[in-house]
Amino acid sequence: MSGNNTDVFQSxxxxxxxxxxxxxxxxxxxxxxxxxxVCNRFGDRVVHExxxxxxxQGEILGLIGESGSGKxxxxxxxxxxxxxxxxxxxxxGLDMNKAGEKEKNAARRRWGVLFQDGALFSSLSxxxxxxxxxxxxxxxxxxxxxxxxxxKLFLAGLPxxxxxxFPGELSGGMRKRAGLARAxxxxxxxxxxxxxxxxxxxxxxxxxxxxxxxxxxxxxxTVCLVTHDLDTLYTVCDRVAVLAGKRICATxxxxxxxxLDHPWIQEYFNGPRGRAASASAARGRLSDQEAxxxxxxxxxxx
Ligand SMILES: Nc1ncnc2c1ncn2[C@@H]1O[C@H](COP(=O)(O)OP(=O)(O)OP(=O)(O)O)[C@@H](O)[C@H]1O
Ligand SMILES: [Mg+2]
Numbered sequence: 001m002s003g004n005n006t007d008v009f010q011s012x013x014x015x016x017x018x019x020x021x022x023x024x025x026x027x028x029x030x031x032x033x034x035x036x037x038v039c040n041r042f043g044d045r046v047v048h049e050x051x052x053x054x055x056x057q058g059e060i061l062g063l064i065g066e067s068g069s070g071k072x073x074x075x076x077x078x079x080x081x082x083x084x085x086x087x088x089x090x091x092x093g094l095d096m097n098k099a100g101e102k103e104k105n106a107a108r109r110r111w112g113v114l115f116q117d118g119a120l121f122s123s124l125s126x127x128x129x130x131x132x133x134x135x136x137x138x139x140x141x142x143x144x145x146x147x148x149x150x151x152k153l154f155l156a157g158l159p160x161x162x163x164x165x166f167p168g169e170l171s172g173g174m175r176k177r178a179g180l181a182r183a184x185x186x187x188x189x190x191x192x193x194x195x196x197x198x199x200x201x202x203x204x205x206x207x208x209x210x211x212x213x214x215x216x217x218x219x220x221x222t223v224c225l226v227t228h229d230l231d232t233l234y235t236v237c238d239r240v241a242v243l244a245g246k247r248i249c250a251t252x253x254x255x256x257x258x259x260l261d262h263p264w265i266q267e268y269f270n271g272p273r274g275r276a277a278s279a280s281a282a283r284g285r286l287s288d289q290e291a292x293x294x295x296x297x298x299x300x301x302x
Contacts, residue, residue: 032057032190032222033078038087040073047073049246060216060223062233064268065243071226072116074243075192079113080104092189109137112183116194118175120167127153127163130181137186149185156181157211173204194226209235230277
């Protein structure tokens with residue numbers, strides 16, 4: 001990157017960071033997202049009742065629950081797309097019930113979302129999709145928007161040949177990566193991913209898992225990840241929250257969850273698919289250890 005480009009990116013970064021200082025003070029408690037007593041219903045159908053959940057800063061939290069249990073509705077509640085019928089949502093110290101429109105807009109710059117269905121605009125090219133939040137939320141010049149979008153598309157692992165294409169011309173895996181680039185384009189602090197590996201072949205899903213780990217390490221993100229993918233849970237999540245019976249009924253690392261006497265959790269982790277994912281994760285950990293051991297320099301004379 002030329003010196004000139006570095007300056008341009010620095011000034012873009014300053015614009016993107018504008019107004020974040022207060023958040024960082026508020027967020028000193030280490031909780032990125034806190035939900036208390038959240039209720040959601042559609043007519044007579046109660047989806048969430050008195051639901052509590054904390055997402056810690058810097059963690060990758062997996063959110064699981066059977067289909068229709070309300071994971072996507074919960075994400076929409078957190079993001080303010082469908083505010084909860086009752087309860088509190090606090091994101092990085094900002095109480096979304098009490099916040100004014102200006103504060104909420106500032107908040108919206110601080111998270112990125114990859115929706116379950118990708119939700120790319122079919123009439124926009126991949127690069128215009130990725131740049132869309134910059135167009136909405138910033139006054140950066142169009143060429144700079146495009147440069148930042150390209151950077152995020154590159155980070156998300158898309159080849160440059162895909163940037164000018166339309167979503168309909170991409171494979172499912174590439175659409176997910178384009179959606180991820182869009183979610184990252186504002187340099188978010190929190191990333192919400194709804195079923196990011198659904199529909200991907202196992203190799204692409206594993207590559208996506210590695211990408212999420214790399215992004216968390218490089219960009220110091222907090223990640224909330226809704227998934228049915230057991231391999232993803234074992235590979236990337238620090239903790240897992242279980243949505244069952246309209247509430248988060250348990251939260252913890254997988255080892256502690258598997259010790260709980262809860263029929264759905266037992267079936268989920270100790271059923272045939274859960275055992276296969278666990279064995280595969282153990283093999284992965286072993287080969288990681290072997291790789292690390294192989295990298296340790298031999299001790300002279302040892
Ligand atoms: N706009 C809506 N109007 C009425 N009911 C809705 C609406 N959105 C969601 N629901 C209902 O809320 C419940 C939870 O849906 P949600 O999409 O959150 O499930 P989910 O846990 O994400 O499922 P999946 O794992 O299949 O994605 C479902 O019964 C669904 O039919
Ligand atoms: Mg869903």
